[in-house]
Amino acid sequence: MKVRIKRQDGRRSAPYWQVFHFRGEGRITVAAILEKLNERDQLEDIKGKQCRKIRWECGCMQKMCGSCAMVINGHPALACGVFINTDDTEILRLEPLTKFSVVEDLIVDRSVIWERQKEALMYLGIRKHPDPKEHDHQYSAAKCLKCGLCLEVCPNYLGGKR
Amino acid sequence: MKVLIIGNGIAGMSAAIEAAELDDEVILVSPVQSERTQSVMAAEGINAVVDTAEEDSVVWHANDTLESGCFLEKEEDVRNLCEKAPEHLKWLDEMGVLFDRNEDDTWKVKASGGQSRKRTVYSGNSIGKQIVTAMTQKCLEYEIKGKIEKKIGLYFYSALIRDEKCYGALFYNPESKMLIPVYADAVICATGGMNKLYGKTTGSELNDGYVTGKLFLQGVQLRNLEFIQYYPTTVQRGNKRVIISESVRSEGWRLYYKNRSHSVYFMEEKYGTEGNLMSRDLVAREIAMCPGQVYLENAKESIPVTPAIHFFMGGIKVDGMHQTNIAGLYAVGEAASKYHGANCLGGNSLMTAVHSGRTAAHAVHEGQGQPMCEELFVPYIEHEQEKIDRMEQMSEYRGGKYSATATLRKLMKIMSYGMDLIRDGEVLQDSIYALDSSLNELRTFPIDPMVSVYENYRLYPMAVLGKATLMSAVERRESRGAHFRKDFPGEKSEFMKCSVAEFKDEKIRIYFEQESGEKGGAVR
Numbered sequence: 001m002k003v004r005i006k007r008q009d010g011r012r013s014a015p016y017w018q019v020f021h022f023r024g025e026g027r028i029t030v031a032a033i034l035e036k037l038n039e040r041d042q043l044e045d046i047k048g049k050q051c052r053k054i055r056w057e058c059g060c061m062q063k064m065c066g067s068c069a070m071v072i073n074g075h076p077a078l079a080c081g082v083f084i085n086t087d088d089t090e091i092l093r094l095e096p097l098t099k100f101s102v103v104e105d106l107i108v109d110r111s112v113i114w115e116r117q118k119e120a121l122m123y124l125g126i127r128k129h130p131d132p133k134e135h136d137h138q139y140s141a142a143k144c145l146k147c148g149l150c151l152e153v154c155p156n157y158l159g160g161k162r
Numbered sequence: 163m164k165v166l167i168i169g170n171g172i173a174g175m176s177a178a179i180e181a182a183e184l185d186d187e188v189i190l191v192s193p194v195q196s197e198r199t200q201s202v203m204a205a206e207g208i209n210a211v212v213d214t215a216e217e218d219s220v221v222w223h224a225n226d227t228l229e230s231g232c233f234l235e236k237e238e239d240v241r242n243l244c245e246k247a248p249e250h251l252k253w254l255d256e257m258g259v260l261f262d263r264n265e266d267d268t269w270k271v272k273a274s275g276g277q278s279r280k281r282t283v284y285s286g287n288s289i290g291k292q293i294v295t296a297m298t299q300k301c302l303e304y305e306i307k308g309k310i311e312k313k314i315g316l317y318f319y320s321a322l323i324r325d326e327k328c329y330g331a332l333f334y335n336p337e338s339k340m341l342i343p344v345y346a347d348a349v350i351c352a353t354g355g356m357n358k359l360y361g362k363t364t365g366s367e368l369n370d371g372y373v374t375g376k377l378f379l380q381g382v383q384l385r386n387l388e389f390i391q392y393y394p395t396t397v398q399r400g401n402k403r404v405i406i407s408e409s410v411r412s413e414g415w416r417l418y419y420k421n422r423s424h425s426v427y428f429m430e431e432k433y434g435t436e437g438n439l440m441s442r443d444l445v446a447r448e449i450a451m452c453p454g455q456v457y458l459e460n461a462k463e464s465i466p467v468t469p470a471i472h473f474f475m476g477g478i479k480v481d482g483m484h485q486t487n488i489a490g491l492y493a494v495g496e497a498a499s500k501y502h503g504a505n506c507l508g509g510n511s512l513m514t515a516v517h518s519g520r521t522a523a524h525a526v527h528e529g530q531g532q533p534m535c536e537e538l539f540v541p542y543i544e545h546e547q548e549k550i551d552r553m554e555q556m557s558e559y560r561g562g563k564y565s566a567t568a569t570l571r572k573l574m575k576i577m578s579y580g581m582d583l584i585r586d587g588e589v590l591q592d593s594i595y596a597l598d599s600s601l602n603e604l605r606t607f608p609i610d611p612m613v614s615v616y617e618n619y620r621l622y623p624m625a626v627l628g629k630a631t632l633m634s635a636v637e638r639r640e641s642r643g644a645h646f647r648k649d650f651p652g653e654k655s656e657f658m659k660c661s662v663a664e665f666k667d668e669k670i671r672i673y674f675e676q677e678s679g680e681k682g683g684a685v686r
Contacts, residue, residue, distance in 0.1 A: 011337070032401035041565040043612065049561045053567070053613050061402035062176045064291065065366070067198050080400060103337070111314070114195060122305035124258050124296075132263070139260050139286060142295040146197045 001086050003033060004044065005054060006095040008102045015102065019046040022133035031061055031080035032070055033092065034106075056106040066145030070106050071095040078154040092149070097152050098161035110148045163429035165526045166191065166320055166330055166346035168373065171201035172290070172496025172512065174352030175297040177518025179257075182301075182309035186526045189344055191313045191333060193368070196298045200354055200366035201515070204290025205407060207282035207507035208516075210247035216639045218279045222245045224276045227510060230441055231475075231503020232643040234652070234660050236385070238679040239482055243501055243517050250516045251283060258296040261285050273412050274508035276441030282509035287407070290513065305337045316342065317616045319374050319546065321349060321491060322539050323380050328491035329532050332455035332543060337616060339554050341547050343395040345536060348490045348526040351377070352519065354476035355496040359624055359631075360581070361574035362403050363471040364393055374477060374497060375623030378630060383487045384663040385499040387627075388635040388645045391506050392583050394445040395458055403470035404441055406458060408445075408508060410421045411438040417445070417467075419454040430450060431659040442472075443644040452582040469583060473511055475644065476634070479662060483520055484526035490532055492525065494518035499660075503644020559562075566610035566617055572600055573621070577628050581635060590636045597629050625679045628664040628668050637661060 001022045008015045020037055038053045039042060044049050059065035061080045068079035073093050084092055100108035151157045163186040167174050192199075196499055211218045228235060251269070257474045261283055262270040274282045285292040301434065304310040316333035319341055323329070330345035330675040351628040356371025357363040395417075396403040411417070417438055418425040429448060430439035438445075446469040449456045457464045478486055478493035480500055485492050495515045502510065580593030604622040638661055640648050640654040659674040 018222065029400035033403050039567060039571065041568045042563060051614070052611075055614070057194075057198070059194070060200070060203050060366055062404055064202050064288075065198045067194070075565045080402070080526060083400075099539060118302060118306060123306065125303070126256050127258050128256075130255070130260065130267075131261065135260060136264075139292070142260060142292055143288060144295075146423070 001084075001089050003037065004091060004092050004093045005056070005105070008096075008103045009052075009104065013100065016050060019130045020044075021046055022086060022092070026087060027085050027100075028084050029080050030070075030082045030084060030092070031058060031096065033084065033086070034058075034079060034094075054106065066081070066147030069097055069147040069149050071097060071152075076149050078147065092120070097148055099152050099157060100148060108117055110146070110147075113148060115148050124128055163187070163346045163348065163526055163529070163531060164189070164346045165342050165350060165523070167350045168192070168331060168366045169199075169351060169352035169354065169495070169497070169538045170301075170312075171199035171352060171354060171495065171515070172293055172297065173497075173515040173519045174350070174664055175301055175521045176516045176564065177350045177352060178310055178588065179297065179300050179304065179495055180520040180523035182304040182406060183524065184523060184536060185309070186523070186527055188310040189311055189313065190301070190303070191316050191331075191344065193312055193317050194434060196294055196301070198271050198368070199294070200357075200369055201530055202294050203364075203366065204293075204512055204647060205287050205405065206409070207284035207289050207509045208251070208293075208512040209270060209274065209281050209507065210251045210283060210513060211244065211281060212248060212251065212271060212283060214271050215270070218281055220247075222278055223247070223281060227501065227507055230276050230505050230507045230643070231501070231656055232644075234503035235501055236482070238281075240501055242482070243514060246411075246517055246520075247388075247513050250520070254293060254296065254516065259293050260287065260296075272409060273456055274438055274667065275411075275445070276505075277406050278382050278510075287294075293512070296411040303520050313344075318353065318376070319619070320376055321382075321448070321488075321490070322378055325487055325534065326381070326487070326686075328372065328488045329535050329539070332546065334616060334619075335425075336616065338357040339621055341550060341551065343536070343539060343542055343543060344532070346572045348492060348529060350484075350492040350494055350519075350522050350526065351478065351508060352493075352495045353497045355477070356624075356627060357471070358491070358570075359573065359628055360471050360577050362401075364396055365472070366403050370620060371624055371627050372620040374559055375485075375489075375527060375625075375627035377478065378663065378665050379623055379626060380619075381488065381568050382626075383479040384477065384630060385660050386503075387631040387633070387663055388477035388638050388661060389398065389502075389504050389643060390471055391442060391473040391475060391583060392446040392469040393404055393645050394442055394469050395467040397467060402565065403468075405472070406465065406467060408439070409443070410458065410460075413460075415458050416448065417458055419456045421454070421629065442508065445480070451607065461649060463481040465634055467586055471578075473506050476631070479660075484522040485525060492522040494522045504645060511577060515590050526529065529567070550615060553609050553615045554612075556609050564608040564610055566613045566621060567605070569621055570617075573597070573625055573628055577602070577631070580633035585635055587636060587650075589638075590632055591671070594632045594636070597625060597632060601625050601629065626665070628669070630665075630672070633672050634661045634663055636673075637655045
């Protein structure tokens with residue numbers, strides 16, 4: 001399998017693509033593939049050139065922390081939640097989220113999410129009695145990972161511009 | 163008072179919110195937002211004595227905790243925790259945590275392995291995330307009101323310590339490539355466990371024990387490093403070990419291994435009908451000793467399970483108010499070692515995260531301010547900045563292909579092997595020798611320009627922490643709770659003490675110290 005990754009050395013650098021060989025290892029997650037690439041003592045691209053390890057955000061590896069949101073074969077998703085049949089896939093294409101500015105490689109700056117919450121004064125105060133009717137809605141809402149994937153796909157969100 | 167809190171999981175946020183409520187000035191620093199911390203992964207629940215159908219009491223909660231910890235902890239500290247637990251629940255409730263409730267509004271409780279009563283309060287299967295969500299918006303409230311200042315994107319570098327007093331901490335900003343000091347009257351470390359030192363655990367990739375290791379090198383004492391909890395039932399998913407909750411065992415799932423075509427229900431055979439619900443350390447060990455793959459089954463399916471590292475009972479040594487041996491420096495949450503002794507009860511670690519955070523905030527509030535001393539540290543900071551600049555300037559390998567990745571992998575292998583569920587003196591000694599060779603290499607300060615500066619400078623302190631852990635395990639020549647030695651399989655009364663690790667004169671020293679003045683028995 002070939003892994004094509006859109007890389008960027010810094011906020012103000014130009015993006016560029018790099019391709020890596022990946023020997024098939026059955027059905028594993030994109031997060032596992034990134035980990036295994038970075039676990040090589042030295043990482044070489046398909047032309048044999050030595051490269052910096054791939055920078056990406058990773059925390060829980062189990063879809064609970066929202067760190068690894070990225071664009072996988074054109075679809076925004078959590079890398080630890082997407083399984084790839086590495087024996088049967090020709091190309092895996094990885095890019096950073098497009099609606100946020102790139103910090104480095106697959107890491108983007110999602111701080112606008114927290115900044116907007118602060119501007120909107122989104123806090124609750126003191127709750128006197130929990131409302132059993134609202135429990136299920138609130139429980140679901142409270143699970144929001146702040147991963148940014150909804151903003152990535154939403155046609156009304158233009159990427160932080162007012 | 164101005165307090166610097168490092169780490170914004172549940173323990174860090176508990177300290178931050180409490181300090182803000184006490185009207186202190188809070189600076190909350192972390193490399194990532196709270197949503198990304200390990201705290202969101204907690205799934206079981208949080209223990210407290212509450213109004214239930216079954217009678218319960220603080221004395222029993224404390225006794226269960228002390229017993230599970232094999233009587234290494236100070237009664238007073240554990241009693242304090244259990245007494246305050248109901249109040250902490252109410253605090254969380256008012257913040258908006260969505261606990262599961264009965265029709266009459268009382269909290270629902272479930273059983274957790276090793277406890278005499280059902281007292282684990284929960285929120286669906288995502289207690290950690292629910293608490294983090296409620297706490298983050300509470301922190302936001304105090305941020306808006308000017309009480310908490312949040313600094314995200316900074317990595318801990320070192321504490322600013324002089325003459326056994328802490329004046330703040332130094333952080334690395336990977337974007338500006340600068341070391342940034344933050345001075346305060348007190349520093350609270352809420353930096354979690356040392357998962358990355360072992361490789362695949364159930365926890366977060368972000369928790370690497372660097373802060374604990376670095377503080378150790380700076381003279382902070384550590385305690386009970388040999389006590390590591392293995393969660394009995396985990397499965398491999400992707401490149402991760404994922405927990406299968408012990409709750410399924412209280413719902414009737416059973417553990418077995420296959421002897422030819424016949425299933426051996428080993429826990430039930432050895433311990434009776436409640437065999438599947440024994441405490442985590444016991445179940446994990448029994449699974450490790452089975453002659454074949456162990457499975458969890460119910461009527462419909464069978465899942466292969468393996469124990470995996472889950473929680474660190476050991477860490478930074480602290481007194482009753484969570485202060486370390488360095489004045490003005492505190493440790494809370496999983497980073498600190500207190501309450502759990504030789505084995506942590508399911509549901510207790512979340513309560514201790516909240517309790518320790520709030521306790522430390524109070525201690526800081528009632529403590530003394532530090533005099534301003536920025537000039538004191540200027541030469542040190544300049545010297546360290548030069549080291550960072552040298553690391554940043556290397557853009558390619560210069561001969562001798564040093565790989566930080568290979569070094570970390572070696573460390574993880576040594577640690578997982580030496581600190582396995584079933585330990586042995588000789589294996590531990592061999593592991594120490596292997597680790598010494600890594601330490602020698604790291605002392606020459608090699609740099610791998612292909613990984614980040616942080617991934618370079620974290621290695622040496624992590625390796626030293628690993629060595630201190632292996633040495634603690636060697637010195638504890640007995641088996642107790644989560645620490646099991648093949649060569650010393652019984653519990654010895656002379657070891658009813660905590661191990662203390664100290665770094666002095668370039669050497670690691672391990673000694674044993676009794677926590678309580680009394681024999682450390684049950685609470686009366």
